[in-house]
Amino acid sequence: MEQNGRSTALEQSGAVSLSEGMAELTARVTACRACQRLVQWREQVGLEKRRVFRDQEYWARPVPGFGDPGAGLLILGLAPAAHGANRTGRVFTGDRSGDWLFAALHRTGFANQPTSTHISDGLTLDGVYITAAVKCAPPDNKPLPQERDFCQPFLIAEMAQLTAVKAILCLGGFAWEQALKLAGSMGHKAGLKPRFGHAAEAEVGPFLLIGSYHPSQQNTFTGRLTEPMLDAVLNRARAYLAEPAVTSDSGGR
Numbered sequence: 001m002e003q004n005g006r007s008t009a010l011e012q013s014g015a016v017s018l019s020e021g022m023a024e025l026t027a028r029v030t031a032c033r034a035c036q037r038l039v040q041w042r043e044q045v046g047l048e049k050r051r052v053f054r055d056q057e058y059w060a061r062p063v064p065g066f067g068d069p070g071a072g073l074l075i076l077g078l079a080p081a082a083h084g085a086n087r088t089g090r091v092f093t094g095d096r097s098g099d100w101l102f103a104a105l106h107r108t109g110f111a112n113q114p115t116s117t118h119i120s121d122g123l124t125l126d127g128v129y130i131t132a133a134v135k136c137a138p139p140d141n142k143p144l145p146q147e148r149d150f151c152q153p154f155l156i157a158e159m160a161q162l163t164a165v166k167a168i169l170c171l172g173g174f175a176w177e178q179a180l181k182l183a184g185s186m187g188h189k190a191g192l193k194p195r196f197g198h199a200a201e202a203e204v205g206p207f208l209l210i211g212s213y214h215p216s217q218q219n220t221f222t223g224r225l226t227e228p229m230l231d232a233v234l235n236r237a238r239a240y241l242a243e244p245a246v247t248s249d250s251g252g253r
């Protein structure tokens with residue numbers, strides 16, 4: 001099995017047992033330098049650091065997905081945060097958005113603990129896999145269209161490994177758009193383009209897309225997203241996954 005430091009670290013953390021395919025994909029993702037602007041930014045942030053983290057070594061590379069390889073639920077975010085996942089090396093880990101997300105995952109039974117601070121913190125996920133549409137931290141959390149498109153093959157490759165996924169929880173409108181593109185790349189088109197909103201739903205081929213406002217500080221500080229709202233979409237996903245499978249021609253991946 002081809003491995004790099006990242007794959008080995010993930011497995012040694014006890015958080016995940018990577019299949020050979022996922023381990024190879026993780027190795028490819030973490031070695032990627034395709035987007036010159038993002039490579040320069042992620043590494044610059046890792047050198048300059050935030051004062052409170054000045055004693056830590058930043059990951060400063062692309063951040064692969066994390067979670068249960070047999071998950072029925074995929075949670076899709078936008079991109080790593082500069083001083084969050086770009087520092088810790090694990091998606092959503094080490095920032096305020098992650099604090100909200102992992103606490104909600106714990107309340108709804110998807111995570112073994114409510115906190116996520118570093119790669120060896122003991123966090124495990126059950127039934128859920130989390131990834132970002134763009135694997136490198138972008139300036140101002142805004143990837144360019146070309147960067148988004150360069151990174152999409154990694155998301156498609158992740159999805160190919162996650163064969164049990166039936167529901168995709170999209171954190172924000174950007175993730176919603178990328179989930180629609182992802183399904184489209186697999187030959188599944190929505191009829192009328194579904195609009196993003198909190199708790200919006202769209203059946204696209206074999207997938208149920210569920211929208212959620214992103215647990216960014218902007219949304220959580222203002223009350224646009226509350227803990228009950230986030231719990232509700234996770235519980236909706238869990239209920240959907242518990243429904244008996246419908247066998248039809250559109251049910252295949």
Ligand code: SF4
Nearest residue numbers: 032034035062136151
């Ligand atoms: S954003 Fe994606 S394609 Fe661009 S450098 Fe990072 S991993 Fe590579």
